[in-house]
Amino acid sequence: MDQKTVLITGCSSGIGLSLAVHIANDEKKRFMVYATMRNLSKGEALVEAAGRTLGKTLEIKQMDVCDENSIKACVDSIPERRIDILISNAGVGLIGPIECQSIEEMKAVMDTNFFGMVRLLKEILPDMKKRKSGHIVVISSVMGIQGILFNDIYAASKFAVEGFCESLAVQALRFNLNITLIEPGPVVTEFERKVFEEGLKTDLSKADKVTADMFTNIYLKNYKQIFDTFGQTAEDIAEHTFKIITVESPPFRHQTNSLYTPMTTLKYADPNGDLPIDIFYKMVFEHDKVFNASLNFLKLLRWRSRKSFTLDKPKA
Numbered sequence: 286m287d288q289k290t291v292l293i294t295g296c297s298s299g300i301g302l303s304l305a306v307h308i309a310n311d312e313k314k315r316f317m318v319y320a321t322m323r324n325l326s327k328g329e330a331l332v333e334a335a336g337r338t339l340g341k342t343l344e345i346k347q348m349d350v351c352d353e354n355s356i357k358a359c360v361d362s363i364p365e366r367r368i369d370i371l372i373s374n375a376g377v378g379l380i381g382p383i384e385c386q387s388i389e390e391m392k393a394v395m396d397t398n399f400f401g402m403v404r405l406l407k408e409i410l411p412d413m414k415k416r417k418s419g420h421i422v423v424i425s426s427v428m429g430i431q432g433i434l435f436n437d438i439y440a441a442s443k444f445a446v447e448g449f450c451e452s453l454a455v456q457a458l459r460f461n462l463n464i465t466l467i468e469p470g471p472v473v474t475e476f477e478r479k480v481f482e483e484g485l486k487t488d489l490s491k492a493d494k495v496t497a498d499m500f501t502n503i504y505l506k507n508y509k510q511i512f513d514t515f516g517q518t519a520e521d522i523a524e525h526t527f528k529i530i531t532v533e534s535p536p537f538r539h540q541t542n543s544l545y546t547p548m549t550t551l552k553y554a555d556p557n558g559d560l561p562i563d564i565f566y567k568m569v570f571e572h573d574k575v576f577n578a579s580l581n582f583l584k585l586l587r588w589r590s591r592k593s594f595t596l597d598k599p600k601a
């Protein structure tokens with residue numbers, strides 16, 4: 286059986302690192318993983334986690350998704366440029382009031398999260414079309430379908446990713462290609478730490494008092510608890526994604542966090558779009574005192590989405 290090649294971006298930490306190691310450890314050795322990162326000097330954690338798979342089913346390569354030349358050089362270095370499964374994972378977060386963020390900072394988020402994926406596809410899609418085979422997996426977010434307070438730019442970048450992929454999916458089908466958007470809720474990784482630390486450092490002098498107070502005393506104050514309550518591990522996301530790449534008919538969208546599903550379901554329950562906004566408003570402002578209680582309630586709820594797609598049917 287031929288090994289499938291998997292290229293993953295952003296493997297220096299978090300979801301990318303876990304994904305690379307999880308796939309490279311496949312018992313049946315079905316995959317050759319090219320785990321890429323923009324800065325190879327950050328490769329130590331991956332080298333350690335990769336263990337004996339390094340040089341066998343896992344190889345580390347340089348790739349900066351904001352640099353077309355680095356993408357091309359990396360793809361050219363892969364035998365026959367053959368990538369069967371592309372996992373676009375590299376991404377950055379940004380929280381805070383937009384009054385306190387520069388356009389440059391915002392552009393950097395779009396450049397990594399959205400244009401990073403577009404650059405990657407421009408390089409890889411034509412080969413996949415020629416071969417009439419391939420699976421494009423994009424680590425999106427629940428924020429690719431639903432905006433969250435003080436995540437305006439980050440959510441916009443993930444909405445852009447989703448709009449792009451939804452548009453491309455029909456064309457892809459004509460070439461027998463699959464596209465899947467993985468939509469995690471909060472995941473405890475470097476992302477969480479970096480975003481929180483940057484958030485704490487935000488210069489709020491350009492924001493009015495109400496906004497500054499809302500960001501500091503509601504958003505940042507509850508941030509850690511939200512990750513503690515809902516947070517998945519990078520390994521959880523790797524397990525979900527592994528199932529997605531080994532299933533016979535992969536879905537277009539896949540949410541990984543059943544605790545978060547009640548929130549995203551609100552979006553589809555009201556075509557006017559007011560329901561999630563009203564409920565989020567009430568959760569944040571009117572029920573501040575019961576905010577913790579509602580988080581705990583959601584944790585207990587263990588909602589199971591009734592999806593027709595099941596992950597229990599791996600490829601033969």
Ligand SMILES: NC(=O)C1=CN([C@@H]2O[C@H](COP(=O)(O)OP(=O)(O)OC[C@H]3O[C@@H](n4cnc5c(N)ncnc54)[C@H](OP(=O)(O)O)[C@@H]3O)[C@@H](O)[C@H]2O)C=CC1
Nearest residue numbers: 295297298299300323349350375376426471472474475476
């Ligand atoms: N953590 C969370 O709560 C959630 C995360 N996601 C998404 O998951 C993905 C992975 O994030 P996560 O693992 O949590 O966070 P991490 O911060 O742990 O990992 C992000 C990775 O992206 C890399 N990266 C950033 N910019 C570039 C670039 N220009 N070129 C190549 N690599 C780059 C980072 O490299 P470096 O070390 O050099 O900075 C790092 O390897 C992101 O797309 C994120 O939006 C989705 C839902 C929830």
Ligand SMILES: CC1=C(/C=C/C(C)=C/C=C/C(C)=C/C=O)C(C)(C)CCC1
Nearest residue numbers: 426427428433434470471511565568569
């Ligand atoms: C649950 C919830 C909130 C916060 C959600 C957060 C913070 C989600 C983070 C998701 C991440 C980090 C995704 C990454 O892509 C609010 C709006 C405070 C109140 C309403 C309920």
